[in-house]
Amino acid sequence: MAPDITCSRCGETRPEIASRIPFGSPLKEEAQAKICEQCWGEWQQEQVRVINELALNLGDPRSHDLIELNARQFLGLEESE
Template identity: 40%
Template sequence: MPSITCARCGHDREQLARPPLPGDLGTRIFASICDVCWKEWLRQQTAVINHYGLNLLDPKAKQFLTKQTEAFLFGETPV
């Protein structure tokens, strides 16, 4: 697999096999986040879902989780 310079960790690492999410965010993650950091996010995502008791059928919960994803991977402040 090709390697990329990860926007989160700054290392040259293996790129994801495919965009992990649909839409623009998935494309952005695929283009700039390494496999290692994505796996770290998946572990953190589980902790966030459990901590906040998120119901991912709720659009507000999905929006909250998307903001947390952007904050974790790209250092963007969640609103």
């Protein structure tokens, strides 16, 4: 079983993200440490909307930057430099 974390988005103590995170970026570790499975699921749905709305090409690295930016805004994670 996944250990519980206190989610920085919803404030609840819930299981951490168990599903695979499709980011090879700092966001992956951050989300794993701070975001619960439920909020991550909400982002997964939002991500589909963002990809469709912006007509993103997932073969383009710039698309992944845009998705990460949207993920940070949606999940309330600070921009890291």
